Amino acid sequence: MNSIDTKTTSPALGRPITVEPGTFPETIWNEQVAWIDRVPRVVAMAALLFSVLFLWWAVHYFEVVSRIILPSPAEVARDIVVVGKNILSSGYMLAALWMTTKEVLWGFAFAIAIGFSLGVLVGETSFGERAVLPYLVAIDTMPKVAFAPLFLAWLGFGIASKVALAAFIATFPIVVGTAAGLHAADENARMLFRTLGASRWQTLVRMKIPTGLPQIFTGLKIGAVGVMAGAITAEFLGGGKGFGELIRVAASQLQTPRVFSLILYLSVLGFLLFWTVILIERRLVFWHRSSVAGIDDRR
Amino acid sequence: MQSAIPVAEQPVGRSLARPVYQLRNVSKSYGFGKIRALDPVDLDLRQGSFSSVIGPSGCGKSTLLKIMAGVTPPTTGSVILDGKPVLGARREIGMMYQQATLFPWLTALDNVLLPISIRDGKAAANARRKEAQALLELVGLKGFDKVYPRQLSGGMAQRTSICRMLITEPQVLLLDEPFSALDELARDFMNIELQRICLSRNATAFLITHSIPEAVLLSDVVYIMSPRPGKFLEAVPIELPRPRTLEMMTAPEFGEYVRYIRSRLDEGAVTA
Numbered sequence: 001m002n003s004i005d006t007k008t009t010s011p012a013l014g015r016p017i018t019v020e021p022g023t024f025p026e027t028i029w030n031e032q033v034a035w036i037d038r039v040p041r042v043v044a045m046a047a048l049l050f051s052v053l054f055l056w057w058a059v060h061y062f063e064v065v066s067r068i069i070l071p072s073p074a075e076v077a078r079d080i081v082v083v084g085k086n087i088l089s090s091g092y093m094l095a096a097l098w099m100t101t102k103e104v105l106w107g108f109a110f111a112i113a114i115g116f117s118l119g120v121l122v123g124e125t126s127f128g129e130r131a132v133l134p135y136l137v138a139i140d141t142m143p144k145v146a147f148a149p150l151f152l153a154w155l156g157f158g159i160a161s162k163v164a165l166a167a168f169i170a171t172f173p174i175v176v177g178t179a180a181g182l183h184a185a186d187e188n189a190r191m192l193f194r195t196l197g198a199s200r201w202q203t204l205v206r207m208k209i210p211t212g213l214p215q216i217f218t219g220l221k222i223g224a225v226g227v228m229a230g231a232i233t234a235e236f237l238g239g240g241k242g243f244g245e246l247i248r249v250a251a252s253q254l255q256t257p258r259v260f261s262l263i264l265y266l267s268v269l270g271f272l273l274f275w276t277v278i279l280i281e282r283r284l285v286f287w288h289r290s291s292v293a294g295i296d297d298r299r
Numbered sequence: 300m301q302s303a304i305p306v307a308e309q310p311v312g313r314s315l316a317r318p319v320y321q322l323r324n325v326s327k328s329y330g331f332g333k334i335r336a337l338d339p340v341d342l343d344l345r346q347g348s349f350s351s352v353i354g355p356s357g358c359g360k361s362t363l364l365k366i367m368a369g370v371t372p373p374t375t376g377s378v379i380l381d382g383k384p385v386l387g388a389r390r391e392i393g394m395m396y397q398q399a400t401l402f403p404w405l406t407a408l409d410n411v412l413l414p415i416s417i418r419d420g421k422a423a424a425n426a427r428r429k430e431a432q433a434l435l436e437l438v439g440l441k442g443f444d445k446v447y448p449r450q451l452s453g454g455m456a457q458r459t460s461i462c463r464m465l466i467t468e469p470q471v472l473l474l475d476e477p478f479s480a481l482d483e484l485a486r487d488f489m490n491i492e493l494q495r496i497c498l499s500r501n502a503t504a505f506l507i508t509h510s511i512p513e514a515v516l517l518s519d520v521v522y523i524m525s526p527r528p529g530k531f532l533e534a535v536p537i538e539l540p541r542p543r544t545l546e547m548m549t550a551p552e553f554g555e556y557v558r559y560i561r562s563r564l565d566e567g568a569v570t571a
Contacts, residue, residue: 188400194370196417197388206417210404287403287447 071257079257080264087265093246100242101269103159103231107166108273111223115171119178119219123212124204133179140172145233152238161238166230170223177219181212214288217281224277228270319503320344320367320471325376327362328528332374335528336362339376342522342531344471347501349494351514353560354524360507363529364473367505368392380471390418393469395477399456401448401463408444411435411462418467427466434462438492454485461489465496472497472504479509487545490517494542511564515556516543523563533563 039047053073059065060072086093121128122136148165155161185208193203209216235244243266250258322342328335337359344350352360365371367378369385369392378385380392401410409416411431416424432444438458448456457478464472477493478486494517497504508514514521521535537556539547547553 186398186400188396188398189402191365191370191396192394192400193417195368195388195392195394196414197390198417202417207402210402285404287449 068254069256071260075257076260080261083258083261083265093243096241096243096246097265097269099159099240100231100235100244100266103162103166103234103242104227104269104273106159106163107231108170108224108227110163110167111170111174111227112220114167115174115219115223116178116216118171119175119216120182120204122175123179123182124208129179136172136175140176144169144172144230148234148237151234157239159240162231162234162240162242165234166227169230170227173222173226174216174219177215177217177222178212181215181219182208183212184208184215185211213281213285217277217285220277220281221274224273225270228266228273232266316345316347318343319346319381320505321379322367323377323379325363325366325373325378327359327366327371328374337366338528338530340529340531344503344505346503347497348519349497349504349506349517350520350522351506351508351518352522352524353508353511353514353564354529355526355564356509357527358524359527359529360524361475364394364475364505364507368394368473390467391470392473393464393467393471394473395460395464395475397476397479399448399453399460401451401456401459403448406445406447407435407440407451407459408432410448410459411466413463414467431462431466434465435459438462454481454489457481457489461492461496468500470502472502474504474506476507476509478513486513491543491545493517498542511557511560512548512553515539515553515560516545516548521556521560523560535560535563 036044056070057073060067060070083093085091087097088094118128118132118136122133123129145165147168148161151161151164151168155164182204189207189211190203193207198206231242232244232247234240235242236248239245243262247259247262247266250256250262320343322340324339324341325337326335326339327337340363352363354360362371366373367385369378369387369389380389401407402413405413408428408431411434412424412427415427435441435443438461440455440458440462443451443455443459448459451459457480461477474493478489481489490513493504496502504517506514506517515537518537521537523532523535524530525532535556539550539552539556
């Protein structure tokens, strides 16, 4: 019985090995981890950022496209400082940023209130599921940005029309997340509450909503992204005094570095909103492991 | 071994105790009578008795249990518990399922107190923390009060769910394969625990199981069910002394009971 193949190539050593009878071979198997997965996260992120910046700089330097269209990273960096100074010295840009922040926060607040209520209606009542849900799905499939002119016509050029579009876009993911969350409780949990004689309200508040919090927060995170898009789109189309208007004016004057730096400051606002939602989620849904954007750590 | 007694000729088990749980002509069908899940069943459970139901999967055992718990209405028949008809959830009933069904946002202690908190409010639940702690201690989970379910093993979670069932001091325990997800050692241990709890409280227990030895070990009567639509084929009285011990499982009478029930189940599967 010496049918052991003694001419095997070891993955660890990369060469054929022979096993002498009665001896134990050297390490012939190591778990293979690709070198790119062994780079520390910070280094990997920095490297990726610098490669993109370098590429950007190269395109600018060799004038692949006109320099008016694509400013250099350095120009953008200088403008970021200019805009930052204006904001810190309470200039007109701070007022604009505050205006957009108000639109986003009001829009998100309305989206949460309406989205959660509709989500409970759809997820908890059979009237909601059979009569309301089809209409919600129908409206959800429409391009919601196309409603912006209507909101402008109805609510004017002030903050109300921006809040309305922002809330309109962010409501649907919250409805879907809430409704899905309420369906997440399993049959045993429902049975348990029924045998305890729990009322419908108790079942909803003490079992279905807590069970569904992970899905509800997924809806909130998608909504938090959508609310920014809604507010800025409404400002593009309907003027006002927010950051969207600043971007539109800068773009029309071909001040491309300014457009870039304004977008960067806007993304800070979006990032803060998104992370607030994540921090609340971690506090409330401490028992459930989910990472940014709801993507699991497993591969 | 004794010959089996037809269901109609009960009483069996502790024949002196009064019947506390009575089912008459209880059946369940779906789709306007087209699908019969459970054919008419009569059943008397005596105070302090332990009964098991054993039968092939899909024979309507769980449906029967849900009807007994007042969670699902029967298509025909009536269920009487302690002289009053069961028309909804009843305080006297405690239930346990195959899964522990603990809620991950509650600590072990709060999970145990959940039934009190749902029925009588949070203040009432707080007033009974000591009892809940004592129950956890009883099942070997002393000091696990503040632990969240995801830190508990399967057996520990199932023991926590026993405490949740017992905190309401139920007269009747309805058990739907409560330990079938556990390994065999843990399962034996839990079964002996269950017997001790039932004997000390004089509780009436009704167990659904797939394990013939488990049914014989715990029960005064084992009911054998036919495949769908389920009905009782036979009630087998188990006349082994109490308290039962794991050593009894190696006794020849024990083996006789197991063999007999197995053969009846096989017959049922063939004739149905």
